[in-house]
Amino acid sequence: MTSARHSALLVNPVTRSNPRRTEPLPAKYAQEKSDHPAPSAASECTPARILEVGFGFWGSKVLLTAVELGVFTTLGGRSMSAGDLGNALGLHPRGRYDFLDCLLSMGFLQRTGTGPDGRYSNTAQTARFLDRSRPDYVGGILEMLNARLFGYWNDLGAALKTGQPQNEVKHSQTPLFDTLYANPERLEQFMSAMRGISADNFAALADEFDFSGFNSLCDVGGATGLLSTIVAERHPHMICQSFDLPQVEPIARRWIERSAAAARVAPVSGDFLKDPLPRADVITMGMILHDWNLDKKKHLVRLAYEALPSGGAFIAIENLIDDARRENTFGMLMSLNMLIEFGDAFDFTGADFWDWCQEAGFRRYEVLHLAGACSAAIAYK
């Protein structure tokens, strides 16, 4: 039992038998890196990781709530006392220190001093990525997680038993995308959230895919035109079209105008469930295929095939699940998220993608890892 007793649970132990004093041990929110899923030796059989993951939603919710309340945006480049920051955010005194010191111990705030003399400030990461006024803001997706998905995920059990979505649909009968596209403000929020988590992946694709043999690209479901502008900026010979619904065009136009390559990026309106795709040497779909069921996925693959010349490339950017379904936890969690959002939509492996592509007539296939859990699955006509 010794190893169980001394293992850390989201925490460093208060220094043993050392009254009123704590050693400045390194913080360990992420727990020791365990070599699961390799079966542990008997001496390592403890419930520590089970409890760490089971309680994991607490820390997650603290961060999401901090983004919702604007902690990082309010701090900006300043340092503030718990009192001033709490007043600015409308926080009741009871939870101020617990909330801010949780964020501190998880590595999302810095602090000099303690108690009423303590002054809190952003870390390098939160200053850059969680201040709404900064261009690299990724909080849009966290706002969506907090406002919608945390609550809907509480019905994961029901989703697993019924195969039915557990989001707004449950109450309104209106599918997510219909609701989104009917409300310009929510649509722009959603697109901003997607932008924040896609930028690194699209930049990796622009840097690492060989565009030299191609002249034109059509990004299907292009939203704000992010992928098109990134590719056009880095490859001056490329002409790009960002294809999406007519409601999206004014949003895309505003974003594209800000790009140095705006002259080579055009928003194009259409509905990929009804219309053929614009012809292009490269067809990209960034986090599009996973939103649909098997029939619609295959339909989209066929549309891409039809729009490409011989030798053209079809690129799906997704949290592609590894073929053995053993490694890409985030891809499989995202697939459960598709269950909660849509029911029959799902994430998939590279092998699944290649099966559908072969059926449509594609000749060759490769996978290019992008950032984090995300890869480009690439099929050549």
Add this chain to the structure above:
Amino acid sequence: MTSARHSALLVNPVTRSNPRRTEPLPAKYAQEKSDHPAPSAASECTPARILEVGFGFWGSKVLLTAVELGVFTTLGGRSMSAGDLGNALGLHPRGRYDFLDCLLSMGFLQRTGTGPDGRYSNTAQTARFLDRSRPDYVGGILEMLNARLFGYWNDLGAALKTGQPQNEVKHSQTPLFDTLYANPERLEQFMSAMRGISADNFAALADEFDFSGFNSLCDVGGATGLLSTIVAERHPHMICQSFDLPQVEPIARRWIERSAAAARVAPVSGDFLKDPLPRADVITMGMILHDWNLDKKKHLVRLAYEALPSGGAFIAIENLIDDARRENTFGMLMSLNMLIEFGDAFDFTGADFWDWCQEAGFRRYEVLHLAGACSAAIAYK
């Protein structure tokens, strides 16, 4: 941007440009161990950890749901196909593989084969700690997290703004403990959950605190009598009383009867908000003080002082927050949980405890680390 692009987000990358094949890289749910809160060098400024924690509730909810549905209990010592296991659990086909393969990739299941030929089984940890029929079951606390706290924590923002609890009270006006104590079945569930997460801490106290100078112990809020039986079993000279409300006595009696030291452990009924405590050389309170506001905490400290002889020890077992409030994330999260459960109740540092103890007349103080985030704060009269 290179380090951002290649950092892992809950996942191992699908092997770069390697069609239809994935290297068996070690799984990394817990992400690389970062040295936060030390400010990172510019080259390490990525949003990876922000996104990992923000999305963290997904994996947490998958594990909690697996416990709720009885995945680990149904498997027991067997291996089962996704079809058989899904049928046994009443799972719709849509989510079966995503759900089970998520658990696999997070290290909570094992699998031989893939797809319809795959057979799932427990890991050493889930077989021992998450099968309801096993004595080391810790799933009680996870069942409570899933059934109650996941939903209530969705109102953390409201709790922080109002300082008010966000649990059953919000709807019924009846405080948690009143509801619990009015329902014998729920009371037993709650006590079983607490038992599961307390056993390691109580065993550590029994092993590491020097009981040689003491003959009697009273565990205040003793619930099932776990601490008393563990101390009595390991220290044959100790006589223990487990003090709790009259409703608890039949539950405690049943548990105590199973102990080899049952003859030296007695359940004693009383209400620590109204009655004095039984006299004893050692007074213990395991996860009791944190349930109350400052006035009631100080009242409990005074009661302990009054019940002890000179030289007697008052031991509070808690997720004691480090005095600098920088390290014990779990202790601070637990304090936010007390906000959600009770409003004005809170977790505390060793320094806070010692302040209250000095006010009551205690002379000396020490901290003994137990297991994980948990410590014993010990004051001597």
